[in-house]
Amino acid sequence: MKKLAIFIFAFLPFFVFSQESSSNLEDELFGGEEDTIISAEEARSDSKSNLKFKADLEKASLTLEAKKLRIGGSLGSSMGINYAWEDPYSKKDDYMKSFKDGKGTFNTNLNGSLFFDARPVEDLKLYGKFIFGFPFEKSLSGQGAAFVPKSIVPPNGIELPAFVEVNGVPNIKIQELYTDFSAKDIAFFRFGKHAVKWGTGYFYSPADVINISRIDPEDPTADREGGLSLRTHIIIPKTQHNIWLYLLPPGKEDGKNGFDPKYTAGAAKGEFVIGNWELGLGGWYKYEKAPRLVTTLSGSIAGKVAVFGEGVFAWGSDYTYYETDMTPAPEKSKPFFQATLGGSYSNDDTHTSIALQYFYNGFGYRNTDAAVNILDQAKNPALLFNAAFREKVQNVLAMGNIGQHYIAFTINQNKLGTDKLSLNLFQQFAVSELEGFSKLTLNWKIYKFASMSTGPSFSYPLSSKSKTKGGIGYTLSFRLGGGTF
Numbered sequence: 001m002k003k004l005a006i007f008i009f010a011f012l013p014f015f016v017f018s019q020e021s022s023s024n025l026e027d028e029l030f031g032g033e034e035d036t037i038i039s040a041e042e043a044r045s046d047s048k049s050n051l052k053f054k055a056d057l058e059k060a061s062l063t064l065e066a067k068k069l070r071i072g073g074s075l076g077s078s079m080g081i082n083y084a085w086e087d088p089y090s091k092k093d094d095y096m097k098s099f100k101d102g103k104g105t106f107n108t109n110l111n112g113s114l115f116f117d118a119r120p121v122e123d124l125k126l127y128g129k130f131i132f133g134f135p136f137e138k139s140l141s142g143q144g145a146a147f148v149p150k151s152i153v154p155p156n157g158i159e160l161p162a163f164v165e166v167n168g169v170p171n172i173k174i175q176e177l178y179t180d181f182s183a184k185d186i187a188f189f190r191f192g193k194h195a196v197k198w199g200t201g202y203f204y205s206p207a208d209v210i211n212i213s214r215i216d217p218e219d220p221t222a223d224r225e226g227g228l229s230l231r232t233h234i235i236i237p238k239t240q241h242n243i244w245l246y247l248l249p250p251g252k253e254d255g256k257n258g259f260d261p262k263y264t265a266g267a268a269k270g271e272f273v274i275g276n277w278e279l280g281l282g283g284w285y286k287y288e289k290a291p292r293l294v295t296t297l298s299g300s301i302a303g304k305v306a307v308f309g310e311g312v313f314a315w316g317s318d319y320t321y322y323e324t325d326m327t328p329a330p331e332k333s334k335p336f337f338q339a340t341l342g343g344s345y346s347n348d349d350t351h352t353s354i355a356l357q358y359f360y361n362g363f364g365y366r367n368t369d370a371a372v373n374i375l376d377q378a379k380n381p382a383l384l385f386n387a388a389f390r391e392k393v394q395n396v397l398a399m400g401n402i403g404q405h406y407i408a409f410t411i412n413q414n415k416l417g418t419d420k421l422s423l424n425l426f427q428q429f430a431v432s433e434l435e436g437f438s439k440l441t442l443n444w445k446i447y448k449f450a451s452m453s454t455g456p457s458f459s460y461p462l463s464s465k466s467k468t469k470g471g472i473g474y475t476l477s478f479r480l481g482g483g484t485f
Helices: 002-011 022-029 041-044 051-066 093-099 370-378 380-387 387-398
Strands: 068-085 104-118 124-139 143-148 158-163 169-183 187-193 228-235 244-250 265-274 277-287 294-302 305-315 321-322 328-330 333-349 354-361 403-414 421-430 435-447 452-460 471-480
Touching: 321 370, 321 387, 370 387, 380 387
Parallel strands: none
Antiparallel strands: 068 104, 068 471, 104 124, 124 169, 143 158, 169 187, 187 228, 228 244, 244 265, 265 277, 277 294, 294 305, 305 333, 321 328, 333 354, 354 403, 403 421, 421 435, 435 452, 452 471
């Protein structure tokens, strides 16, 4: 116990952004200032000189009445081409033939979302968000396909056969569905399916132990998917400190028949403002799963450079590891650590923004040869008829990042002589995998409702010992209309 206490105190200095502060509470739960408009004290005023205020009050009442139910959404529409040249760096007799043998695809993106935001009475909110897209029906009868994203297998990902028994289903998904309510402006509750904002890492977030989906380093600002939970937010009176409590019901995969109550999970986090810094301490527990402790801290240097980081301690790992001969090697009785540190900077005068982050993933392989070998063999569809091998592939993919050391940064030049041109460079080094990935994107706003994005991407070995063969890709896409409403 003494060693554990020493570890916990030594563990606190890892840094992180914290995203659920009391400053944005009203925006997050019950809307922003546009819903408040006037205070209760102002409403009770009967000053004769306040005729204009009374007119504003009538206008505000009409506005609030109109906002009892809001319906909106978005539509993203684009099309373009991708080209991928695999294994371009090895010696070849005919480079031109190898280039022509590359794979080209035409991509059509037509994705939309709809949401409703209902506030039937004061201090009660009902919210739902649904996403859908092209193709509008998934053809999943017999042998379908599971796509492994390029954040795991760059540059363009791989498509692995998956064995399913569903005929065709509409391509519609419930992204969020929850209700908010409060008790005496001290405790605020949210129940339903919603994303949780525990960690603040930009490219990687090990402290995000509750959400279903991970951050995609190439698209770090995309919405993440959360699960079903009851969240309780308690504000410590007369302070800026907050306490967050989560109750996560069991799922259909928990227990023999699913929804076994002993698999109910719990999580808690406290956030404390200390000067210009915010410290967070939290934990997560679920029966038969590795418990985790989380520590977070965020702030800025000289008010210009935002600094963020996260730290996680777990006793045991929920992943299944494999030896070089592919025998499973679970790790249930030893400590695991994760930590990340990063920063960001932007300059409005030069229209430049930079973000940099390092991630130590203690759950990953020190030597990734076994995991990489399994993913390479999975490209052979015949092997996936073997249930045991399919399980190995699923266990490796469940890890997300299979190595231990990652570095990512991005440089955005938001104006190149004109507001219509911008340039983005994304760079990632998977150090344990001895692999690098670079992507350069030029964006051109042709006019209000159309824009173009184009640029190359490169994945490449960082050493002669690397197992990756690398690849070169090129993308050209056009956004056509679309927007939010």
